[in-house]
Amino acid sequence: MVALSESGGNAAPASSTVGGPSKPRAEALSAEKPPRRNDPVPDPLPYLLDFYPQEDPKYTRIAPFFDALRKGSFTTTRCEEDGTLSWPPRVTCPVCRGDRLAWTELPRRGRLYAFSAVLGGAPLGMEQDVPFVVGLIDLEGVPLRIFSRIAHTRYEDCHIGSEVELETFPLPDGRVFFRFRPAGASSPKA
Amino acid sequence: MSALRRVALVAGGLSTFGVRAATWSELVQEAGAAAFRDIRNFSSKDVDSLFVGAAQPERLAFQSHVAPLAAELLGFEPWKILQRTELACASGQSAIRSAYAAIASGLSDVAAVVGVEKMNLPSMAEANTSMANVLDRTWDGVHGATAPPFFAMCAQRHMLEYGTTSEQMAAVSEKNHRFANTNPTAQFYSKQFTREKLLKLPMVAPPLRLGDCSSMTDGAAGVLLVAEELARKYTDTPVWVRGSGQHSHFHNLSGAGSLSTWPGLRAAAQEAFRSARAGPKDIDIAEVHDCFTISEIIEYEDIGFCAKGEGGRFALDGSSDLGGKVVVNPRGGLLGCGHPLGATGVAQAVEVLQQLQARAPAARQVQGAETALVHNLSGSANVHSLMIYGREN
Numbered sequence: 001m002v003a004l005s006e007s008g009g010n011a012a013p014a015s016s017t018v019g020g021p022s023k024p025r026a027e028a029l030s031a032e033k034p035p036r037r038n039d040p041v042p043d044p045l046p047y048l049l050d051f052y053p054q055e056d057p058k059y060t061r062i063a064p065f066f067d068a069l070r071k072g073s074f075t076t077t078r079c080e081e082d083g084t085l086s087w088p089p090r091v092t093c094p095v096c097r098g099d100r101l102a103w104t105e106l107p108r109r110g111r112l113y114a115f116s117a118v119l120g121g122a123p124l125g126m127e128q129d130v131p132f133v134v135g136l137i138d139l140e141g142v143p144l145r146i147f148s149r150i151a152h153t154r155y156e157d158c159h160i161g162s163e164v165e166l167e168t169f170p171l172p173d174g175r176v177f178f179r180f181r182p183a184g185a186s187s188p189k190a
Numbered sequence: 191m192s193a194l195r196r197v198a199l200v201a202g203g204l205s206t207f208g209v210r211a212a213t214w215s216e217l218v219q220e221a222g223a224a225a226f227r228d229i230r231n232f233s234s235k236d237v238d239s240l241f242v243g244a245a246q247p248e249r250l251a252f253q254s255h256v257a258p259l260a261a262e263l264l265g266f267e268p269w270k271i272l273q274r275t276e277l278a279c280a281s282g283q284s285a286i287r288s289a290y291a292a293i294a295s296g297l298s299d300v301a302a303v304v305g306v307e308k309m310n311l312p313s314m315a316e317a318n319t320s321m322a323n324v325l326d327r328t329w330d331g332v333h334g335a336t337a338p339p340f341f342a343m344c345a346q347r348h349m350l351e352y353g354t355t356s357e358q359m360a361a362v363s364e365k366n367h368r369f370a371n372t373n374p375t376a377q378f379y380s381k382q383f384t385r386e387k388l389l390k391l392p393m394v395a396p397p398l399r400l401g402d403c404s405s406m407t408d409g410a411a412g413v414l415l416v417a418e419e420l421a422r423k424y425t426d427t428p429v430w431v432r433g434s435g436q437h438s439h440f441h442n443l444s445g446a447g448s449l450s451t452w453p454g455l456r457a458a459a460q461e462a463f464r465s466a467r468a469g470p471k472d473i474d475i476a477e478v479h480d481c482f483t484i485s486e487i488i489e490y491e492d493i494g495f496c497a498k499g500e501g502g503r504f505a506l507d508g509s510s511d512l513g514g515k516v517v518v519n520p521r522g523g524l525l526g527c528g529h530p531l532g533a534t535g536v537a538q539a540v541e542v543l544q545q546l547q548a549r550a551p552a553a554r555q556v557q558g559a560e561t562a563l564v565h566n567l568s569g570s571a572n573v574h575s576l577m578i579y580g581r582e583n
């Protein structure tokens with residue numbers, strides 16, 4: 001369909017140069033969809049297609065975040081020099097660049113500042129979740145607005161200001177992660 | 191500023207944008223033929239530097255070290271600066287800004303720029319995965335953050351705070367698709383979209399519908415920038431870089447702020463206008479980053495073409511159309527042309543060159559255009575990059 005692959009005819013280049021006359025478009029516009037493959041998705045995904053962070057202290061210096069999460073507590077780091085509260089957890093302070101950081105507990109509840117839903121075009125490993133809701137959450141009582149999946153709800157049932165609460169969930173390989181859900185919702189088995 | 195040399199944009203061209211039956215390397219060759227083939231007095235040997243704008247060749251074409259590959263494909267053997275620039279959706283403008291800096295500083299005299307992206311893969315889920323690593327993959331992408339839900343939240347807040355409507359967003363899309371109908375290189379060159387039709391397209395990330403979103407696109411574009419004393423060797427009508435600005439505001443979405451105002455854009459625009467000794471009223475043409483319709487609306491406001499909150503009305507009343515206050519995205523924008531990440535910023539510069547040389551197709555030529563602005567955002571509108579070009583320096 002591209003001129004370069006066409007045999008015979010007046011093969012116009014599939015390109016346009018400034019100043020030249022407008023050339024005929026060489027590519028058929030019917031070709032809006034490329035041939036797609038439906039390869040089986042490997043499970044587990046290869047390391048560089050895996051979205052979830054490494055949690056083991058062999059790989060990261062913020063392993064305590066995940067240890068706390070496994071026990072149901074949501075934490076981040078605060079600088080002991082100047083009090084800077086960071087999200088996500090860090091190993092140095094962005095303000096003073098010192099490394100005297102302490103773990104601090106974050107509230108498990110907050111309210112939706114904004115939200116939308118992913119109805120298609122999801123990455124590998126998330127396609128089975130579509131449609132799903134995501135949002136920015138103002139955590140209760142701290143100056144942090146963080147982004148999260150909002151599980152166990154539909155876009156139509158969410159509102160700006162809706163109260164949400166933290167939920168943790170295990171990954172198949174033993175790691176743990178978090179997301180939010182409408183406050184008071186029970187967590188169905190994954 | 192007086193220590194800097196003046197820099198001219200003297201030539202440019204681009205491949206057809208779309209779902210292309212062509213590889214990354216083939217797109218680069220097409221852009222090379224379009225941009226560098228018919229330049230007066232030009233020899234490949236003149237090119238001392240090459241800047242390659244490419245966002246994700248590692249993920250989308252399984253190729254790194256792409257600057258020397260592009261040099262070989264284009265027939266250049268640069269001996270001053272060879273580099274690839276990556277700034278996600280602004281990778282192309284980043285390459286141009288690097289070429290500008292190299293020439294202005296005196297390190298380079300003749301710099302070629304090519305921007306390219308191959309995004310339509312047999313496995314689109316892999317391409318989508320690579321779009322989700324543009325944001326903070328570990329903390330935001332992991333939750334399913336890609337561009338559509340992020341800009342959907344910006345739209346939700348803008349609608350809530352300023353009363354912006356879906357009809358106003360459709361007006362942006364209709365205008366840019368109509369301009370794309372004048373541009374044979376555009377992905378949607380031969381597709382017609384009325385506002386009524388756009389408002390019936392399926393939701394992608396509510397409140398954004400399909401027609402509010404730019405596409406995954408294959409394409410490449412090239413330009414040539416040279417030092418002032420060489421400009422008239424290559425063309426009688428050079429276009430001058432008058433200024434630029436850039437601002438990085440946050441990366442993790444916890445820093446995104448209100449969503450309805452983009453402080454990084456205000457800061458970058460202020461610096462671009464300061465360095466160009468110009469203001470929003472001086473701009474005849476603006477090629478702005480309409481990755482989504484709401485983006486263009488917020489950009490009208492935060493660049494300063496209209497007051498805060500007036501962006502939707504600015505689109506609907508024709509202020510950004512031919513004959514309006516400023517003609518925005520006459521090329522067809524990202525909405526009409528498609529958005530091959532690395533190529534977009536370079537293709538916008540090609541349009542500005544064409545317009546300021548008064549050589550654009552009659553249907554979209556802005557009569558008497560003197561000054562043009564190019565804007566790209568990248569990621570979650572956390573970085574803004576702007577350049578201002580003029581027919582006169």
Ligand SMILES: [Zn+2]
Pocket residue numbers: 079080081082083084093094095096097098
């Ligand atoms: Zn500190």
